[in-house]
Amino acid sequence: AIAAEIQRLLALPKRPDLLAGQPDFAPAPNGGRALAERHVLVTAGPTHEPIDPVRYIANRSSGKQGFAIAAAAANAGARVTLVAGPVHLPTPPGVDRIDVETAREMLAAVEAALPADVAVMVAAVADWRTADAAGQKLKKDGSGEPAPLALVENPDILAILGRHAQRPALVIGFAAETEKIAEHAQAKLTRKGADWIVANDVSGDVMGGDANAVRIVTADGIEGWESMSKDAVAAKLIEKVADALSPPLH
Amino acid sequence: AIAAEIQRLLALPKRPDLLAGQPDFAPAPNGGRALAERHVLVTAGPTHEPIDPVRYIANRSSGKQGFAIAAAAANAGARVTLVAGPVHLPTPPGVDRIDVETAREMLAAVEAALPADVAVMVAAVADWRTADAAGQKLKKDGSGEPAPLALVENPDILAILGRHAQRPALVIGFAAETEKIAEHAQAKLTRKGADWIVANDVSGDVMGGDANAVRIVTADGIEGWESMSKDAVAAKLIEKVADALSPPLH
Numbered sequence: 001a002i003a004a005e006i007q008r009l010l011a012l013p014k015r016p017d018l019l020a021g022q023p024d025f026a027p028a029p030n031g032g033r034a035l036a037e038r039h040v041l042v043t044a045g046p047t048h049e050p051i052d053p054v055r056y057i058a059n060r061s062s063g064k065q066g067f068a069i070a071a072a073a074a075n076a077g078a079r080v081t082l083v084a085g086p087v088h089l090p091t092p093p094g095v096d097r098i099d100v101e102t103a104r105e106m107l108a109a110v111e112a113a114l115p116a117d118v119a120v121m122v123a124a125v126a127d128w129r130t131a132d133a134a135g136q137k138l139k140k141d142g143s144g145e146p147a148p149l150a151l152v153e154n155p156d157i158l159a160i161l162g163r164h165a166q167r168p169a170l171v172i173g174f175a176a177e178t179e180k181i182a183e184h185a186q187a188k189l190t191r192k193g194a195d196w197i198v199a200n201d202v203s204g205d206v207m208g209g210d211a212n213a214v215r216i217v218t219a220d221g222i223e224g225w226e227s228m229s230k231d232a233v234a235a236k237l238i239e240k241v242a243d244a245l246s247p248p249l250h
Numbered sequence: 251a252i253a254a255e256i257q258r259l260l261a262l263p264k265r266p267d268l269l270a271g272q273p274d275f276a277p278a279p280n281g282g283r284a285l286a287e288r289h290v291l292v293t294a295g296p297t298h299e300p301i302d303p304v305r306y307i308a309n310r311s312s313g314k315q316g317f318a319i320a321a322a323a324a325n326a327g328a329r330v331t332l333v334a335g336p337v338h339l340p341t342p343p344g345v346d347r348i349d350v351e352t353a354r355e356m357l358a359a360v361e362a363a364l365p366a367d368v369a370v371m372v373a374a375v376a377d378w379r380t381a382d383a384a385g386q387k388l389k390k391d392g393s394g395e396p397a398p399l400a401l402v403e404n405p406d407i408l409a410i411l412g413r414h415a416q417r418p419a420l421v422i423g424f425a426a427e428t429e430k431i432a433e434h435a436q437a438k439l440t441r442k443g444a445d446w447i448v449a450n451d452v453s454g455d456v457m458g459g460d461a462n463a464v465r466i467v468t469a470d471g472i473e474g475w476e477s478m479s480k481d482a483v484a485a486k487l488i489e490k491v492a493d494a495l496s497p498p499l500h
Contacts, residue, residue, distance in 0.1 A: 003252040010260065051307070053428055054374065054452060058298075058308045088338050124304065127388075128396045137428045137452070138377075140403065146378045148398035153390065178303055178387045202304060202387070 034242035035078035041116035041168065042070040043123035043157070045085030047103045051149065052134040059124045063087030065174075065212060066122030068234035070095045073120075076238050081113040085123055103129065103154035110157055114166040118241055121158045122174045122198075129154050162193025170244055171195050172237075176202040185217040195219075198237065216240070284492035285328035291366035291418065292320040293373035293407070295335030297353045301399065302384040309374045310452075313337030315424075315462060316372030318484035320345045323370075326488050331363040335373055353379065353404035360407055364416040368491055371408045372424045372448075379404050412443025420494055421445050422487075426452040435467040445469075448487065466490070 044066020048056040063084060070082040071092035080095045083106055091097040098113070100106045103125045110119075131150035140146070158173040173194040175185045178201070185199035197217040213227035216237075225236065294316020298306040313334060320332040321342035330345045333356055341347040348363070350356045353375045360369075381400035390396070408423040423444040425435045428451070435449035447467040463477035466487075475486065 003256055006253050006256055048308075054311075054426060055307065055309045055376075057301070057305065059305045061304075126305075127390050137426070139434075140377050146401040146403060148400045150398045151396040153396060176304060176387070 033077040035073060035076040035118075035238070035245070038078045038117040038245065039081070039115065040070075040073040040078040040241075041081050041083070041110065041113050041119045042066055042073065043083045043085075043106060043110060043121050043125075044070065045087040045089075046124050047085045047106055047126045047154075048101050049103065049126045049129035049154070050133040051130050052136065052138045054137050057126060057128070057130070058086075059126065061085070061087075061124035061176075063089050063123075064210065065230045065233065066120075067092060068230045069120050069122060069237060072231075072234040072238040073118075073241075076242060078118075081116070083109040083113065083123070085125075102126075103157065107155050107157050107160065110161065111164075114164070114168075116168045117245065118170045118172070119161055119168040120172045120174075120237070120241075121161065123157075124174075124176060125157055126154055128152065156192070158194060159192045167193075170241060172241075173197045175199045178202055182215060182217065182222055185215065186222075189217055189219070283327040285323060285326040285368075285488070285495075288328045288367040288495065289331070289365070290320075290323040290328040290491075291331050291333070291360065291363050291369045292316055292323065293333045293335075293356060293360060293371050293375075294320065295337040295339075296374050297335045297356055297376045297404075298351050299353065299376045299379035299404070300383040301380050302386065302388045304387050307376060307378070307380070308336075309376065311335070311337075311374035311426075313339050313373075314460065315480045315483065316370075317342060318480045319370050319372060319487060322481075322484040322488040323368075323491075326492060328368075331366070333359040333363065333373070335375075352376075353407065357405050357407050357410065360411065361414075364414070364418075366418045367495065368420045368422070369411050369418040370422045370424075370487070370491075371411065373407075374424075374426060375407055376404055378402065406442070408444060409442040417443075420491060422491075423447045425449045428452055432465060432467065432472055435465065436472075439467055439469070 045063035046059045046061040048058050050056045067089050070080050074080045074092060074094035082095050082097045084097055084099055086101055098109045100109050106125060128151040131152050162171050171194045173192055175188050175197050177184050177199060181199050181201050185197040189197045198214050199217055200212055200214045210229055211227055212230050212233050214225050214233055216223040295313035296309040296311040298308050300306045317339050320330050324330045324342060324344035332345050332347045334347055334349050336351055348359045350359050356375060378401040381402050412421050421444045423442055425438050425447050427434050427449060431449050431451050435447040439447045448464050449467055450462055450464045460479055461477055462480050462483050464475050464483055466473040
């Protein structure tokens with residue numbers, strides 16, 4: 001009878017793990033609702049700019065930092081819209097994800113998502129696209145001398161948002177730099193009309209990696225954060241966002 | 251005592267599933283050893299050609315067809331070397347995989363893998379790379395008129411292999427076309443010195459998809475295969491390879 005009872009108990013379906021798949025964040029000091037009723041708009045990943053039906057220009061952004069920030073904002077109680085370029089990452093729980101490919105598609109999705117309280121523009125948006133993407137696959141002409149690829153500038157999503165009629169109260173840009181990190185970030189802050197620039201040095205292998213050493217550039221100065229995981233950068237940044245919004249920024 | 255025995259039995263480590271991760275192929279008619287003692291060299295995926303430390307030119311090849319062919323060749327008893335561009339795919343069991351990024355790295359890996367009995371060049375190798383990849387991240391200069399991207403032709407891996415001193419007995423190329431499929435494939439056969447060209451129409455969404463409708467172009471004519479899964483194309487192609495090698499080609 002005891003054996004039968006043990007077998008019966010062992011045969012019961014396992015209880016589902018209600019926390020399975022949830023990000024592993026420590027609860028925020030105020031109970032994790034620091035961004036309740038806020039709308040946070042995040043962009044992440046690269047953009048792909050077509051050359052022809054099979055070729056495109058890409059960049060090495062993995063999307064990990066942006067996805068971590070979207071997860072941290074959702075964890076802090078915000079409604080989160082994540083506009084993602086082509087990446088291989090699962091959608092964080094509680095996040096509305098919109099997939100796009102090109103910079104122009106990303107801009108359209110960002111503008112459609114407004115109004116927002118906070119915009120965190122993490123995506124590595126392509127500065128340039130090809131002047132006229134070909135409808136047919138380009139072929140070698142046998143000359144051995146391919147025509148140069150004509151490029152045009154893409155819309156600058158961060159700068160457009162920084163001066164938008166529906167500008168979020170807090171506009172945060174990211175700057176991936178390989179040299180003169182702080183100097184380039186400070187110039188970018190002014191040029192883009194952003195409140196903060198999160199600058200990181202991609203001269204190593206940050207892109208695709210799991211750790212990140214960033215500097216936060218604001219009108220008040222530069223704050224250097226020690227190297228930490230991208231999840232930790234996300235949690236710390238969202239904490240700083242919550243502090244900035246309470247009391248209200250404007 | 252019975253309860254204790256049940257608990258002891260349940261606490262034993264589970265036997266490993268010896269077939270876990272094996273591809274789900276039906277055994278070939280001859281017992282699956284049709285390519286025993288043959289060396290099959292396969293390339294798969296795209297190549298990435300750097301523009302600067304963060305940007306690159308890519309193409310939409312997922313690598314699925316090439317990986318399926320490598321798996322089918324291993325299943326037929328061959329020693330398989332798979333030279334793979336940047337893809338998100340697991341290595342098929344029994345396959346030696348060499349990861350590369352650029353066309354020039356792929357050529358070097360292919361030549362290092364010779365001699366081989368069969369070469370199946372499935373990779374979508376970039377025809378062009380940038381003339382001089384920049385060491386620093388390229389910046390916008392504010393003019394709004396980016397300099398065109400100068401390109402140079404990459405080495406033609408299939409053509410090099412088709413006329414190589416260590417030319418495999420059977421050299422098979424793939425042609426991804428958006429128009430004039432058969433005509434382009436037949437011209438490619440002659441130009442590259444290949445034995446067969448597997449031509450597919452990528453004007454739809456074959457790249458990244460799971461099905462493929464191909465034509466096999468040889469000196470004897472054109473064989474059209476109905477649309478089937480990439481795994482089925484791989485199994486049928488490897489069967490045709492085994493037929494061609496027995497009796498010996500040359």
